[in-house]
Amino acid sequence: xxxxxxxxxxxxxxxxxxxxxxxxxxxxxxxxxxxxxxxxxxxxxxxxxxxxxxxxxxxxxxxxxxxxxxxxxxxxxxxxxxxxxxxxxxxxxxxxxxxxxxxxxxxxxxxxxxxxxxxxxxxxxxxxxxxxxxxxxxxxxxxxxxxxxxxxxxxxxxxxxxxxxxxxxxxxxxxxxxxxxxxxxxxxxxxxxxxxxxxxxxxxxxxxxxxxxxxxxxxxxxxxxxxxxxxxxxxxxxxxxxxxxxxxxxxxxxxxxxxxxxxxxxxxxxxxxxxxx
Numbered sequence: 001x002x003x004x005x006x007x008x009x010x011x012x013x014x015x016x017x018x019x020x021x022x023x024x025x026x027x028x029x030x031x032x033x034x035x036x037x038x039x040x041x042x043x044x045x046x047x048x049x050x051x052x053x054x055x056x057x058x059x060x061x062x063x064x065x066x067x068x069x070x071x072x073x074x075x076x077x078x079x080x081x082x083x084x085x086x087x088x089x090x091x092x093x094x095x096x097x098x099x100x101x102x103x104x105x106x107x108x109x110x111x112x113x114x115x116x117x118x119x120x121x122x123x124x125x126x127x128x129x130x131x132x133x134x135x136x137x138x139x140x141x142x143x144x145x146x147x148x149x150x151x152x153x154x155x156x157x158x159x160x161x162x163x164x165x166x167x168x169x170x171x172x173x174x175x176x177x178x179x180x181x182x183x184x185x186x187x188x189x190x191x192x193x194x195x196x197x198x199x200x201x202x203x204x205x206x207x208x209x210x211x212x213x214x215x216x217x218x219x220x221x222x223x224x225x226x227x228x229x230x231x232x233x234x235x236x237x238x239x240x241x242x243x244x245x246x247x248x249x250x251x252x253x254x255x256x257x258x259x260x261x262x263x264x265x266x267x268x269x270x271x272x273x274x275x276x277x
Contacts, residue, residue, distance in 0.1 A: 024199065024225060024234075029199055029267060031053070031055070031056075031074065032083075032173075032175035032177075032199075033051075033146075033148075033177060033266050033271075035051075035056060035083035035146050036083055036084075036085075036086075036146055036151065036266075036271065037049075037050075037051040037148075037269055037271050037275055037277075038051050038070060038083065039069065039070045039083045039085035039148075039151065040085055040086075040088075040271065040272055040273050040275060040277065041275075041277035042058065042061065042070060043061070045058060049277050050277060051269065051276055055074055055075045056072055056074050056075075056081065057073045057074075057075065058070060058072040059134060059137075060072070060130045060134075062127060062130065064122040065119070066087075066088070067085075067120070067122045067123050067150075067154065068084070068085040068123075068151075069082055069085065069123055069151075069154075070082070070083045071083075071127070071130050071131070071134060072134070073134065073137075073138045077142075077144060077173075078140060079140070079143055079144040079172055079173065080131065080135065080138060080140060080141075080143050080144070081143075081144045081145075081146070082127065082144070082145050082155070082158065083146050084123075084145075084146070084147030084148075084151030084152070084154045084158075085147075085151045086147070086148045086150045086178075086271070086272070087149060088272070088273055090149065090208070090260055090264070090272070091260065093149075094207075094208070097180075097212070099113060099213075099216055100113070100115075101114065101184060101217065101218075102114045102117060107186070107190075109186040110183065110184070110187045110190060111183060111184040111187060112182055112183040112187055113153070113180075113181075113182060113183070113218070116150065116153040116154065116157065116180070116182055117157060119153075119154055120158060123154065124158070124161070127158060135168075135169070141168060141169045141170050142170050142172050143162065143170065143173075144172060144173040144175070145158060145159050145171065145173065145174045145175070146173075146175040146176065147176055147177070148176075148177040148178055148271055149178050149179070149208055149263065150180070152176035152178060152179030152200075153180055155174060155176060156174065156179065156182045159174045159196070159198075160191070163191075164190075171194075171196060172197060173196075173197050173198075173199075174196060174198040175198075175199045175201070176199070176200050176201065177201050177203075177271075178203065178206050178208045178209060178263045178266065179209060179220070180209065180212065181212050181213075181214070181218035181219060181220050183218065183219070184217050184218060185217070185219045187221075188220070189241055191221050192241050198221065198222065198223060199223065199225050200220060200221065200223060200224045200225065201224075201225045201226075201266065202225070202226045202227070202248065202249040203262045203265065204227065204228060204229040204259065205252045205258065205262050206249070206259055206263040207257050207258050207259055207260060207262075208263050209249050209257075210249070210252075210254075214244070219244070220239065220244050221241070222239040222240055223236075223237065223239060224237035224239045224244070224245060226249050227266070227267070229262070231265070231266070235247075235248055
């Protein structure tokens with residue numbers, strides 16, 4: 001496969017690289033993927049899973065109607081973290097997606113996928129309440145959001161609410177893995193006004209980043225970072241707030257973006273309930 005703007009990851013040489021005007025920090029991505037996998041594994045407050053790093057202090061487990069998030073504090077980056085779990089059964093989840101857009105915001109042009117928004121709403125009251133408690137406990141308003149699969153869309157929706165409605169917080173990072181498209185072009189356009197570091201990380205032929213389809217009026221928010229099949233090389237993609245980069249993950253469309261294995265393996269971490277727990 002031909003790659004443009006190739007950057008070797010830590011298995012090669014570079015760790016920090018330019019990505020749409022800011023630096024891609026692979027260490028931050030690794031911290032985030034470990035938090036994502038921990039969200040599949042941790043059901044009690046014993047922080048002892050394979051990806052439960054010592055730099056993360058777990059404070060709360062939020063779960064409702066199958067949606068789940070871990071909340072706590074990351075020592076290395078001095079940020080409150082919220083890590084959202086994906087669906088426990090990816091194939092059933094994909095079968096159940098209706099791809100129906102709704103307009104839950106003041107601007108009715110801004111639309112998001114109904115099922116993703118509904119899952120987010122199950123968690124939102126507890127998320128907002130616990131976020132305030134963490135702000136007081138750790139004396140910081142800095143936030144890192146991350147999520148895998150469905151959890152990536154929920155983290156994107158929570159990020160959007162924080163940016164628009166909770167100006168007493170500073171959202172520093174939004175790191176997603178295998179995210180489906182969450183909203184329409186107006187939703188994506190509204191992100192332009194915020195100085196947010198966002199890594200939308202994709203892996204080779206992962207099927208989930210290609211739903212809901214662009215032809216249905218959905219669009220990804222930037223900035224995509226596309227890893228090869230072996231998770232050994234990544235490409236910094238030239239997506240923006242109007243189009244996606246057809247030389248990155250979209251190169252497998254429309255017929256070859258069918259891999260669930262690629263969806264459950266990011267940065268050499270096996271994800272899901274059968275992953276590194």
